[in-house]
Amino acid sequence: MTAVVTGRQPVLGMLLVGPVLAGARLGPRATAAVALWSIGLSAAIDMWSGEVPPLDAVCDGLVLIAGGAAAVYGAGRRVGREAELLRVVRQSQNAVLRPLALEVGGVSIISRHHPADRSGLSGDLYDLAHSPYGLRVVIGDVRGHGPEAALLCAATVSAFRDGAYTTPGLVDLATHLDTRISPELGPEDFVTVVLAEFVPGEVRLVNCGHPAPLRVGRRVEPLPPSRCSPPLGLHPVPSLQRARFGAGERLLLYTDGLSEARDANGTMFDLDKGVRRALCQPLLEESLDALVSLVTAHAGGPLQDDLALLICEPRAAAHADRPTGPRGSSGSSGPKGDIPALGT
Known part of the structure; x- marks a missing residue:
């Protein structure tokens, strides 16, 4: 079991990269779609391999859900800040x-x-x-x-x-x-x-x-x-x-x-x-x-x-x-x- 879990760490890390990158560049909806895709892909890998204990699969899913939720929240905050900045800049532009x-x-x-x-x-x-x-x-x-x-x-x-x-x-x-x-x-x-x-x-x-x-x-x-x-x-x-x-x-x-x-x-x-x-x-x-x-x-x-x-x-x-x-x-x-x- 230890070998299986250790071998899954790189896979889990790669599946988390997608939501993180999406949160830095895309909006909340697109980031949520990428997070769901990562969770689904993780479940498909577990089913295909058939070697991952159910408890480990659940833990991996929870990690991906938490990471995806954090990425969606970050994307929302970033989009909000950009919208506020754009509003301020447009006001300055109108004055100029x-x-x-x-x-x-x-x-x-x-x-x-x-x-x-x-x-x-x-x-x-x-x-x-x-x-x-x-x-x-x-x-x-x-x-x-x-x-x-x-x-x-x-x-x-x-x-x-x-x-x-x-x-x-x-x-x-x-x-x-x-x-x-x-x-x-x-x-x-x-x-x-x-x-x-x-x-x-x-x-x-x-x-x-x-x-x-x-x-x-x-x-x-x-x-x-x-x-x-x-x-x-x-x-x-x-x-x-x-x-x-x-x-x-x-x-x-x-x-x-x-x-x-x-x-x-x-x-x-x-x-x-x-x-x-x-x-x-x-x-x-x-x-x-x-x-x-x-x-x-x-x-x-x-x-x-x-x-x-x-x-x-x-x-x-x-x-x-x-x-x-x-x-x-x-x-x-x-x-x-x-x-x-x-x-x-």
Whole structure:
């Protein structure tokens, strides 16, 4: 009998592995099904061998029942914690990615967000602050997806809200964001951001590893930084750039879900004249609808990456008559291209 019992210990251990692994990955019902399967398999082995005393078989069954019950309980606790975490993260996400459609600081702004994850969680972020230094806007992209990325988005937006009203310089604001969120980042995490500050006739930008904004007027003009900087969390070296931004022009801020959207052949979305036509619709909301339709058609279906879009337009241009697209007297005035700041 001792030999039989000793020989059954490895089998009993193997039968317990299934419920334990199921409890760590699956829900309570699936875990219970695996536990019942293990109990049934144990009974079948005992009947087939015919060498296990009834008392030992009952003891083995009780051990499997206890182990299965513990696995089911653990699965229920884990699922409950994950559901609570998801609820909290979604609340944070809703605060971070609240829809924008307003006029503030002399600029009309509208936003659009399309998460790739079915849960609705996103690694993209945007926000604005009507600060003493002018209207400030941030758009960014956290590496990765899911709850962890959403929490990093919330941390970045929180840091922006704290610093936007008290930090005079836009470059200093970028440094503030990096200092605040770096302790929250893992070894391979980073956050790309563009900070924009609007003053009459001009937009000031700080870009840390993010796709360049597009200025749309008579043509589509990317506004890349004169000196590239790594993203937040990777020792950024932010620099200030200044660009004309007047009546009859629009500024598109976006995440790489737009510029890196691919078709069936792997060709990336082209920020060409089609984008200009989309962004020249009379209303900003119509422009966003047209742009989303354009990139979705290019991808041939739902987008595989998160997408966040912001369109900004000087308020004076919002009521201008633009039958063929944004343009105006200030569209041809002012300096050409970007003007590097005199210092950081």
